Amino acid sequence: MNLLEISDLAASVANQPILRGIDLNIGAGEVHAIMGPNGSGKSTLANVIAGREDYQIDRGRIALEGQEITTLSPEERAHRGLFLAFQYPIEIPGVSNMEFLKAAVDSHAQANGNPEITAVDFMQMARNAAEQLGLNPEFLKRGVNEGFSGGEKKRNEILQMLMLKPKVSILDETDSGLDIDALRVVANGISTFANTTNAVVLVTHYQRLLDHIEPDFVHVIANGSIVRSGDRSLALELEEKGYSWLEKD
Amino acid sequence: MAGTDNNSLDGFVGRDYAAGFVTDIEADTLPPGLDEDVVRFISARKDEPEWLTQWRLDAYHGWLEMVQPDWGQVQFPAIDYQSISYYSAPSGDQPKTLDDVDPELLATYEKLGIPLHEQAALAGVADTQQRPPVAVDAVFDSVSIGTTFKETLREAGVIFCSFAEAVHDHPDLVRKYLGSVVPRGDNFFAALNSAVFSDGSFVYVPENTRCPMELSTYFRINERNTGQFERTLIIAERGAYVSYLEGCTAPMRDENQLHAAVVELVALDDAEIKYSTVQNWYPGDEEGRGGIYNFVTKRGACRGDRSKISWTQVETGSAITWKYPSVVLRGDDSVGEFYSVALTNNHQQADTGTKMVHLGKNTRSTIISKGISAGLSSNAYRGLVRMNPGAEKARNYTQCDSLLIGEKCAAHTFPYIESRRPDGIVEHEATTSRVSDDQLFLCRQRGIDPEKAVAMIVNGFCKDVFRELPMEFAVEAGKLLEVSLEGAVG
Numbered sequence: 001m002n003l004l005e006i007s008d009l010a011a012s013v014a015n016q017p018i019l020r021g022i023d024l025n026i027g028a029g030e031v032h033a034i035m036g037p038n039g040s041g042k043s044t045l046a047n048v049i050a051g052r053e054d055y056q057i058d059r060g061r062i063a064l065e066g067q068e069i070t071t072l073s074p075e076e077r078a079h080r081g082l083f084l085a086f087q088y089p090i091e092i093p094g095v096s097n098m099e100f101l102k103a104a105v106d107s108h109a110q111a112n113g114n115p116e117i118t119a120v121d122f123m124q125m126a127r128n129a130a131e132q133l134g135l136n137p138e139f140l141k142r143g144v145n146e147g148f149s150g151g152e153k154k155r156n157e158i159l160q161m162l163m164l165k166p167k168v169s170i171l172d173e174t175d176s177g178l179d180i181d182a183l184r185v186v187a188n189g190i191s192t193f194a195n196t197t198n199a200v201v202l203v204t205h206y207q208r209l210l211d212h213i214e215p216d217f218v219h220v221i222a223n224g225s226i227v228r229s230g231d232r233s234l235a236l237e238l239e240e241k242g243y244s245w246l247e248k249d
Numbered sequence: 250m251a252g253t254d255n256n257s258l259d260g261f262v263g264r265d266y267a268a269g270f271v272t273d274i275e276a277d278t279l280p281p282g283l284d285e286d287v288v289r290f291i292s293a294r295k296d297e298p299e300w301l302t303q304w305r306l307d308a309y310h311g312w313l314e315m316v317q318p319d320w321g322q323v324q325f326p327a328i329d330y331q332s333i334s335y336y337s338a339p340s341g342d343q344p345k346t347l348d349d350v351d352p353e354l355l356a357t358y359e360k361l362g363i364p365l366h367e368q369a370a371l372a373g374v375a376d377t378q379q380r381p382p383v384a385v386d387a388v389f390d391s392v393s394i395g396t397t398f399k400e401t402l403r404e405a406g407v408i409f410c411s412f413a414e415a416v417h418d419h420p421d422l423v424r425k426y427l428g429s430v431v432p433r434g435d436n437f438f439a440a441l442n443s444a445v446f447s448d449g450s451f452v453y454v455p456e457n458t459r460c461p462m463e464l465s466t467y468f469r470i471n472e473r474n475t476g477q478f479e480r481t482l483i484i485a486e487r488g489a490y491v492s493y494l495e496g497c498t499a500p501m502r503d504e505n506q507l508h509a510a511v512v513e514l515v516a517l518d519d520a521e522i523k524y525s526t527v528q529n530w531y532p533g534d535e536e537g538r539g540g541i542y543n544f545v546t547k548r549g550a551c552r553g554d555r556s557k558i559s560w561t562q563v564e565t566g567s568a569i570t571w572k573y574p575s576v577v578l579r580g581d582d583s584v585g586e587f588y589s590v591a592l593t594n595n596h597q598q599a600d601t602g603t604k605m606v607h608l609g610k611n612t613r614s615t616i617i618s619k620g621i622s623a624g625l626s627s628n629a630y631r632g633l634v635r636m637n638p639g640a641e642k643a644r645n646y647t648q649c650d651s652l653l654i655g656e657k658c659a660a661h662t663f664p665y666i667e668s669r670r671p672d673g674i675v676e677h678e679a680t681t682s683r684v685s686d687d688q689l690f691l692c693r694q695r696g697i698d699p700e701k702a703v704a705m706i707v708n709g710f711c712k713d714v715f716r717e718l719p720m721e722f723a724v725e726a727g728k729l730l731e732v733s734l735e736g737a738v739g
Contacts, residue, residue, distance in 0.1 A: 050694055054686070074693035084694050090687045094709030100695070103705060107696035143709065160695060 001066050002027050003199045004049075004082075004168045009060035010224075011048045018044045020224035021060070026168065029196040033210055033235060034203045036221035037243040042203045043087060045221065046172045050084040051077050064168065079111035081167030085157035085174050092144040097156065100144045101126060101163050108164060129162040132192070134185045150177035158189045169193075170201045175209035187212030207235040222246050278337040283330055285309065288444050291336050295413050295447075298420060308433040308443030315437045321600040322629035322661050323569050325505075325542065333476045333507060335445045338389075383494075384409055386450045386466040388479055396450075398462065405461050407491075408453040412480050415451035422453055426484055430513035430550045430577070438509040438571075439546040442478045446511065449479035454489035454520075463719055465494040468510075476507040483513070485520035487553060492523040494722060505533075505568060510545045518553030518580065523561070525718055526574075527726055530566035532733075535624075537596030540568025547574035548604075551583035551612075559586040560603065561717045563726045565733040568597060573631065575604035578612035578640075585614040588714040590726070592707075592733055593626030593658070602632035602663075607640035607673070616647040619711050622658035623734060629661035636673040643670060649679040652710050654703065654734075682710075704731040 004026040011019040018041050026032055036042050048055050049062055051074035062070045069077050092100065102122060109116050117125070127137050133155045145153050154174055161169050171190070175183055191213050194200050202209060210218075210232065218234040219226050220243075227246050228234060238246075279287060288309045292302040317328070384398035386409065402409050408419060415423050433443040450466040468479060485491055508530060514522050524547075533540025543566070549558035560574035576585030587603035605614035614634065622628040634645045651660035666675050684706050692702035708715070708727050715723045 052690055074690060075696050075698055078694055078696040086691065086694075090685065090691055092688055092691070092706055092709055094712040095705055099705070100692075103692075103697050103701065104695035107698070107701075111696065164695065 005063040007061050010058040011055045012058055013055055018224055026199045030199050031215045032201045033215040033218045040221045041224040042221050043172055046084055046170045046203050079108055083161050083166030083169045085171040087173040089145050089153040089157055091146050093146050095144050096141050097144055098140045105163055129159050133159055133189050151182040154178055158186055168199050172203045175204055207239045210235050279334050281332050281334045283335055287335050291445055297416055305444050308440050311434045312440035312444055315440055317437050321571050323598040323600050325569055383463040383465050388448055388468045406455040406458055407460050409464055410451055412449040412451050426515055430548050431511050431546050438544040439511050442509050442511045446478045446480040449481045452483040454485045454491045456486040457488040460491040463492050467496045479510045481512040484515045485522050487518045489520045494525040496527045505542055507542045512547040514549035514558055516551050516556035516558050519555045521557040523559045526562040528564045528566050532566050532597050533568040535595045543567035543570045545572040549576045551578045551580050554580040555582045556580050557584040561588040564591040565729050570599040570601050572601050573603050577606045579608045581609040582611045583609055587616045588717045589618045590711045590714045592621040593628045595624040597626045600629040600631055602630045604633040607636045607643035610641040612640055612643045614645045617713050618649045619714055620651045620660055621707055622660050623654040625657050627659040631663040633665040634675055636668040636670045638669050640670055642672050644674045647677045651681040653683045703734055
């Protein structure tokens with residue numbers, strides 16, 4: 001069974017169609033890359049899957065582990081194992097990372113009928129995750145994304161992923177704003193997390209992240225549709241030729 | 250998004266007001282109206298000395314000449330001062346001890362979570378959190394019905410009693426300090442209070458004494474059509490320290506009720522007074538019907554060198570709030586602080602802030618104000634920082650932040666800065682932000698439901714102020730915000 005199934009998904013913003021019929025199947029243990037030029041609909045796809053309410057779904061369906069989630073609230077989707085790492089992580093001043101992570105982790109436990117994690121276990125888990133991403137434990141005490149550098153914000157998204165252990169992680173332009181060293185650390189965190197029971201979707205404009213995390217499948221979106229799917233070689237081809245040759249097809 | 254529950258920030262529904270019940274108790278209530286006889290009646294009822302009766306009458310005559318101020322960023326129909334009853338007290342003799350208090354009254358405070366039995370409060374010491382006991386003065390409509398831990402405090406030399414008792418037992422102190430910080434004619438509402446004030450709390454901490462526990466007064470308006478006019482006076486002698494907290498609630502009623510209190514604080518050399526307020530008067534319903542008009546004058550005088558007065562307030566209740574807890578920094582090296590969270594929802598209006606008046610050398614003041622507006626409410630910060638010619642090297646730091654929730658509320662900032670010192674340093678920072686859909690979506694994507702998310706975001710916004718509150722009240726304040734914001738999304 002596929003972890004995530006998207007069929008004939010069309011969506012618009014303010015009556016402006018953005019997605020024009022997307023089909024995508026993502027199986028357990030797979031890493032997918034979704035590439036495409038600016039404005040092609042990559043980020044919209046990521047946000048629509050996560051349930052952002054600014055978008056109108058015109059047709060199609062989204063299923064997670066065989067269950068339709070098309071009409072669920074964002075938090076219900078999250079509880080079922082869907083995660084979105086944001087392209088532009090927003091600040092929540094005064095709310096510490098720790099407090100935020102605890103509320104997130106607790107909400108998952110509660111929704112899924114699991115016992116609440118103890119404070120001690122939680123702290124340990126958070127410290128380990130921070131360490132894995134090369135973050136000082138003090139980082140956990142700071143306000144969510146408050147005064148973080150671009151790189152810290154992106155690492156923080158991955159930290160949240162490591163804590164929530166989602167089934168499907170959609171990482172929206174997680175590589176943008178990272179220097180080479182930070183990119184390696186983040187890529188390493190993602191690779192370590194990926195296993196045979198979950199799936200990772202990398203939404204990216206450039207292929208440089210793919211040098212670190214090898215995708216099993218590459219899809220190219222242009223003008224709201226997937227115009228080409230292939231293996232890793234497609235990403236290299238794009239790197240060489242740019243996107244314009246696809247749009248002429 | 251198709252089919253989802255459309256949790257936009259726009260929608261507002263009602264809120265739960267847990268303190269909204271009425272206590273069914275026999276009360277002696279004056280008929281509505283105000284004249285000299287009413288003032289004399291109140292004074293006589295409390296068996297006051299002649300000088301105090303005269304003091305009230307002078308205040309009353311002064312009040313007749315004054316007009317209600319109209320400069321606040323608030324709107325309300327004219328108040329008919331003759332339609333208000335100026336005195337209400339539970340029937341029967343004044344209880345001598347807590348054991349004599351009507352069980353119905355005790356039950357009221359029980360329901361509100363206020364411990365009036367010392368036993369119960371002391372039991373708190375044994376629990377794992379090791380919460381220290383808190384001494385409570387409970388004021389019900391116009392009278393104090395009891396004060397706990399009097400004995401323990403007396404051993405330390407601290408006087409904590411109702412105002413009426415203080416007038417009898419410590420007349421010299423009352424006479425010396427009453428009206429010395431907020432004069433009778435200070436403003437319209439202070440003058441009204443001075444004429445008809447009923448009860449309130451009195452605290453005296455002797456030299457070099459650290460008050461052994463938190464003191465608190467719990468104000469409750471119960472009777473219909475009455476006003477509440479309490480008066481609080483706190484004196485900290487040289488080197489004394491006291492932390493004091495007041496809480497307020499009232500039943501839910503369709504008509505507005507007036508609360509016009511006066512609080513005076515006096516800190517002598519090296520003394521420190523920390524005054525915290527959690528104000529949760531009934532705010533009115535979601536259509537704006539009913540609620541308390543909270544028109545209060547609070548002022549502290551740092552008379553002594555190196556003295557310190559700190560106001561912390563969490564204001565979530567009242568239909569209209571009009572208050573400016575202030576500090577007059579007369580002593581050299583004295584310090585004034587004001588930490589405020591004011592939250593308005595539905596049709597609530599607040600015009601609140603502070604005055605820091607620097608007179609002495611090297612005086613310092615800090616103002617941190619957090620205003621949160623939701624629903625159709627209006628929230629204004631109004632603050633004055635004045636540095637007089639003698640205030641050599643005075644410093645002030647002001648930070649004034651507004652948070653908007655939804656599209657239909659308003660936030661205003663009116664800072665006044667008057668510096669007559671070339672070496673005075675005045676810093677003012679102000680921000681206005683909004684609980685954004687992006688923040689909300691981030692929280693929801695991580696599994697946190699929208700109401701919890703908004704409460705968390707607002708609590709984060711208020712963090713600088715909450716950490717000034719005594720520990721257990723900080724928790725209470727956080728919960729109160731959560732309740733007050735109920736329905737702020739969805």
